[in-house]
Amino acid sequence: MATRKIFAGARLRALRTQHKLTQGELAARLDISASYVNQIESNQRPLTASVMMALADGFNLDLSELMTDTSDRLLADLREALADPVFGEGVPNLQELKTVAANAPDMARAMLALYETYRKTNERLASVDAALTRDPHSGMQTAYEEVRDFFHYADNYIDPLDRAAEALADELGTFEPDRLNRLMAYCGEAHDLRVVLTAPTRPDLIKDYDRSTRTLAINARLEPATQFFQIAAHLAVMEQTTLLEQLLDAANFKTTEARAIARMGLTNYFAGALQMPYGAFLKAAEAHRYDIEELDHLFGASLEQVAHRLSTMQRPREKGVPFFFARVDAAGTITKRHSATALQFARFGGACPLWNVHRAFEAHGQIIRQLAETPDGNRYLCLAWSSEKRSGGYHGVTRRYAYALGCEISHANRLVYGSDIEPARASFDPIGVSCRICERRNCPQRSVPPLAAEITIDSNRRAIVPYQIN
Template sequence: MKKTFMGVRLKRLREERRLTQAALAAKLGISLSYLNQLENNQRPLTLPVLLALNSAFGLDVQSFSDDDEARLIADLREALADPALGETIATADLRELALNMPAVGRALVTLNRKYRLATEQSAALSARLGEDRQAASAILPSTPFEEVRDFFYAHNNHIPELDEAAEAIAMRMKFPIGQMAPALAAYLESRHGVKAVFDTFDELPSGTQRKFDARAKVMRLSRRLRPGQQAFQFATQIAILEFDNELRSIIDKAGFTNDDARGLARIGLANYFAGAMVLPYTVFLSEAERWRYDIELLGHRFGVGFETVCHRLSALQRPNARGIPFFFIRVDRAGNISKRQSATDFHFSRVGGTCPLWNVYEAFANPGRVLTQLARMPDERTYLWIARTVSHGQGGYGAPAKTFAVALGCDVRHAERIVYSQGLNIDPAVATPIGMGCKVCERLDCPQRAFPPIGRALNIDESRSHFAPYATSAPIAQ
């Protein structure tokens, strides 16, 4: 365990419980002077003290993890990268703020997001009124999709009440793992009177996988769906029929800003429930640990595809039964991010694109092949990434297919538990240096840099060297 200083969090815990230093020291079985040193960051928090906190207050030791600190630092770095601030905030200052005043840090991040949303709404309104169209078009308004994505990010991609409810049904009904589709169809018909009917290739609109007729109690599915996909669609319908009140309750508490976001959130939560039913938490985590997180073997075991397994692996964060905290992302060839989920501290930039040195983009040149990469972020944290392409066909010969690259990543400290670390040099010193995106990346000498970082003033010498890739072809006047 590396040295971790959590004095402010410990002091806040004591004040919330209305305890004196002497009372807390007695509960933890340590001396008053030692507690005082801990609260003033003169001594690091140790594992015995963490265990004593857990025993005395029932706290999850994960709440004192430095993962939350790294996540907040990433959010603060983006929030304070605005050139309007007039100065660059050093990483050391961000770390100090995240460590000693996390509540203030979170407030700054929240204020920045509200400011950005207000700016975007103002630009959109100006565009509609015909005012300053160039300025309005420079900033795209936030979308309901992004709002829902941020909701799952804020919850570490884990919704415990849905996860546990889905697993309880799967275990109680003894649904056959990996072959759930017939059993789920029978469950829908016996419990809800819903009959499943497969289309004849022309009854459903192109690209539609499921259509439910509530009046006739008929659920139509595409014949193109594989058994695992059928099971997922059945489970999604079960979520909507049996747990719609719970879905709406979660949505109401989240405070989404419009009906479109609420509608998308309802679909996202129903899909989350379906994943938890087809891949029940306890069984899936046990098999993942057994097979060292081999994605393809897990896909065969549970009868689902590569992307579905990656998605589920990024949600295994049940207290006292956590899997490896993964980050999951899906991109297309143009770099558009259509899915991103993070169970821990890795931060996906909202300012500009992602890093071209990331192996998720190399996957398109090696279709169907699993690629591995050891990547180091500017804050010196190192991650193991796994990437592979997935394709979704829509029809027969000549019909266009959708191809994406999906990537799964985790902190390098978990690498030994993963089969993909075999034969890989996991020394952080040899890791590929990547960033969150050019606009917020601190690596000025990157050969793939597309434009300067936000707020970085250039002098004439820099424009000839570090930033030559996007300098104009015109000669610079002396």
């Protein structure tokens, strides 16, 4: 079988810029010619094994980072955006989009930001009265979407924050039932922070910090895993202020709102990494074959926390199985999403109705399994389950979510959930990203035609879907 050629022009150019090197200086460090560096950066020549080894040794790079096509998610986002009829018939073909995603990723992201601005503005114009009462700049990408993209394109892995949490986890000690108490004691000893578990003043209140008395009140009704997480997130603000500000400055968010949301996201990231420190968690995940219920028990975490943590296991040279993870509300809206696989979630619409995450609400309390194939031919093992989050008593708030966790079928034999799967003989359900860009012609669950295709309606014949895709 032919070896896949590795083109990494954008990544090499970014690396050179990061280290403030000219092409000639980089060539000298790699022991190749400057013209060869130029050809690699323009994707005229692939990386050779010797150049990859020189890069790994000279810049402490993980070879898998060079061999992974990180342009996949950009390509998926571009295809979805360009399916909008506003672009007419002059849409670039797939090969052109691949070239842009690989060679000009910043241009691709700028185009996506522009399209999102257009889309948001268009939605606002559909309701002029509502638009006039809002901020005139809110037609641009929302703060939440900007932060979502920050984590999305960072592979949902923040190395310095992850390592800082792991160091503190080592200080707190082994995973025992009293770990929550030890965390509370540490807060008092290290920061003179008093942590109390108490009935909240409002049923929807998770935590409340009184700066004057240095008292952090945590809702006593919450599960211990959530209590630990909320204390750890607050601890991140107290211990990692400098690192948080450095990460936020480097991200260069457009608004103060996005920066504030990102700070909360980063403190939550620290909390998850403290609750499930990278090395110990990866070792346990491999030992238990990624059984999320076993990991839930071992680390005193919820299934959602475990699944989210699994999607972040992308540390260079110490990677776990690459997973996708998503949380979906009862209306079908994806409220959390990340993919370290080729599967990319819809940015501008709902998820495929054939995806098993939607059936999880009907199978409450169970982990259901699906073997799925996307239109690009990639195959996945998909897990889904649902949960309820209650706050307060009879009049309290109840939130219902379904969760999806999955990996490419090539990794299924590493999971307890895939031990009985024979991919060559298995049947795979056809799923897509969203109906508006899905290329499948015979899907009985299709809600709308694909935007990039023409349809024919036969008045003499009617099937489940009342039109035929040409």
